Amino acid sequence: MTARFPRSSPYWPVVSHPQLRRVLPGLAVSALGDGMAVVAVTWLAIDLAPADRRGIWIALAMAAYSVPSAVGTVVFGRLLRGRGGAQLAGWDAILRAGALAAIPVAHLAGVLTLGLYVVLLAASALLHSWGSAGRFTLIAELLPQRHHLPANALLGTIAGFATIVGPPLAGLLIGWAGPVWVIAIDAATFAALALTYRLALPTTDGVQRAERGASRTAGFAVIRRDPALLGLLLLSLGFFFLFGPVYVAMPIHITDDLHASATLLGIFYTAFGVGGLVGGLVAGYLRRWPLRATTIGIVVGFGATMLPLGLGAPLVVSLPAFALAGLIWAPYMSTSMALFQRSTSTAQLPAVLAANGAILVLAVPLGTMLGGPLVGAVGARPTLLFCAVAIVALGLIAGGFAISRRSAGTPGGSRRNARTPGGPTGTEVSARR
Structure with missing residues (x-):
């Protein structure tokens, strides 16, 4: 007998999993806190900064809230490589809770300066790449491969919902109590998440002890040796970098x-x-699609849906196209993470995902930095058109490489996995093809 909804949904094995279902509420609360923090971090910088230097301090605060994770990936690589997914995610939540909580404490003590504010934001972000790696590693540890994509998609959906609800909620709370207390709420949500990891999941630290003591850059080395993973990283890097100028061009295009x-x-x-x-x-329903082709197709499709903006199409065309771009963009992280989960052993996965995250966290800020001089040189709409065309070209080039490698009979990662202890089985390698 065919199962009825919701049991027929690809998300049912994820939300009904005896351990994951205990963690998901904590993840949702924490994501909402982060959605509010996007506004609060900026607004507190505005309150603290001199009027003539607000732009500089806003940029520094936003960069401090994310970019130091790249440094943390390398600095803590030897210590954290080989740790379980729940432990990595839990430590990230503890650090974020503590560092962010120090901001309202410093405010109450009357010692919160701009410099201290940026330092505390930077400290909160040091383990962010490891925390993200821990979440996706936890999925690989607890679920069979066929459920990885729906689980990744569920995490993405939670984050997407938080980005819609969090900012307006933050606006209301800032008007009522001030931005520093919204940051305090964000710290409390991370504390709740850390407690969830500690109480809801068993400690599996002993499984991967043999991986410790390796190089701090071991994750980067794994990616560098695997052409398929390196190609995926370069595709993501180019995709996010080329989207960065949109954040500069869009406001100027509108005005x-x-x-x-x-x-x-x-x-x-x-x-x-x-x-x-x-x-x-929708991403959870793509599990039977060829993941590598789908991931590349997302890049091409996203660039195509950005073309109306760059071509100056009427609002009735460009606005729905931008909404469609969001729809196409959303599954990218889910499918790309699923490719990493399939192509890497569980023992190596945290270091590999942390290395991937450390590089990608720099991509959008670097692209945004490019956006300033690019818009100044050619204008906002031509910049949007350039980004759209470049993203389509990037996807087509990646597709061409994928086809040529497949034709040459060297499917990504199969030789490496055949000799990697604890790597995917032969059946899993075949499924990846």
Whole structure:
């Protein structure tokens, strides 16, 4: 007899898993806190900074809240490589909770300066790549391969929902109590998440002890030796980097080209977020699609849906196209993480994912930095067109390489996995092809 919804849903094995279902509420609460923090971090920087230097301090605060994770990947590589997924994610949550909680404490003590604020934000982000790696490693540890993509998609959907609900909620709370207390709430959500990891999941630390003591850059070495993983990393790096200038070009396009207000910019971003939420839900149903081709197809499709903005299409065309871009964008992290989970042994996965995250966390900021001079040189709309065309070209080039490697009879990662202890079985390698 065919199972009925919700048991027929690809998400049912994830939400009904006896251990994951205990963690998901904590992840949802923490994601909502982070969604609020995006606004609060900026607003507190505005409150603390001199009026003539607000732009610089906003940029520093936002960079401090994410970029130091790249440093943490290398600095703590030898200590954290080989730890279990729950332990890595839990330590990240503890550090974020403690560092963020120090901000309202310093505020109450009257010692919160701009310098201290940025330092505490940077400290909170040091283990972020390891924490993200821990979450996806936990999925690989607890679920069979066929459920990895729906589980990844569920994490993405939770984050997508938080990006829609969190900012307006933060706006209300900032108006009522101030940004420092929204950051305090974010710290409390991470404390709740850390407690969830500690109480809901067993300690499996002894499984991977043999991996410890390796090089701090072992994750980067694994990626470098595997052409398929290296190609995936380069694709993601290029994809995110080329999207970075959009954050600069979009506001200027709205104000200078369309002669509209910030309200229209908010509508565009809301449309993108709603599309992303739908795309995140759809991602779980792509588990029978060829993952590598799907991941490359997402890049091409996203670039194509950005073309109307760059070509100056009317609002009735460009706004739905931007929402469709959000829908197409959303499954990318789910499918790319599933490729890493399939191509890497559980013992190596945390270090590999942390290395991947450390590089990708720099991609969008670097692209955004490029956006300033690019918009200044050619204008906002041509910049949007350049990004769209470049992303399509990137996807087509990646597709060409994938086809040529397949034709040459060297499917990604099969030789490496055949000789890697604890790697995927022959059946799993065949499924990857």
